[in-house]
Amino acid sequence: SEADEDDALRSALSTAHGPVVAGAIASSYQWSRLSRIADELDRRVYAPLWGKDGSIVVRAEIDAGLDIRMIHLSAEPLTEELLGLRLDLVLLAELERRSREQRRFHPAGEGGEFETLVVDAPFFDRRIALDETHIEERGGARRLTVDRAHLEAKPASDGPRAGGAAA
Structure with missing residues (x-):
């Protein structure tokens, strides 16, 4: 509640x-x-991002090397095949197209249209590996639920930047 x-x-x-x-x-x-x-x-x-253009914010996150996964979809043009996909520039362009052509929604999901999970970033010591997942549907919304995951070592060149934090 x-x-x-x-x-x-x-x-x-x-x-x-x-x-x-x-x-x-x-x-x-x-x-x-x-x-x-x-x-x-x-x-x-x-709130440093408040009022910024959502597409610009998401592009900056992608450009910064975040591995962002789609885990919850509640807007009508967002279909089940998007669950678990990495939010990259190609997928962002597809989301923007669907928003323009089918039903307006915020490109960063700020209206609850979708939710994401960051599984890796340059400042993570280790990445989150999703071992087992399943899809749940409730009231027209679909969620990728993580049943089992583990932290996975990254190659030395992918390690955290100075001052970085662990996942």
């Missing part, structure tokens, strides 16, 4: 220190919930 999600967010923010950094781009719903709870806890929120 929304109340449970608020409680979980409140709990997480109350144990952390410093400002809260949010990846929200255009979702007023996300922003208002986070801001309200942060205000309750006297915490500052920094």
Whole structure:
């Protein structure tokens, strides 16, 4: 429920220190919930992507080397064959085409049209390997559920950059 999600967010923010950094781009719903709870806890929120063009943000993530996978689809033009695919420049162009031609949706999924999972990035020590997955469907939405995964070593040349964090 929304109340449970608020409680979980409140709990997480109350144990952390410093400002809260949010990846929200255009979702007023996300922003208002986070801001309200942060205000309750006297915490500052920094949202560097807020108001940016979603396509530009996704392109920057792809260009930065993030391995982003499509794991949840709820907008009508987004079909099951997209689940598990890597969000690369070709797929981004296809999403933009479907958004223009079939039904408008945010290119970064900010309206809940889709969700993603980052399984690798230059700043990860190890990548997340998805061993077993299955697809669930509820109310017209489809989700790729990860049943089993493991962390996998990366070749030395793919290791984290200075100051990087583990997955």
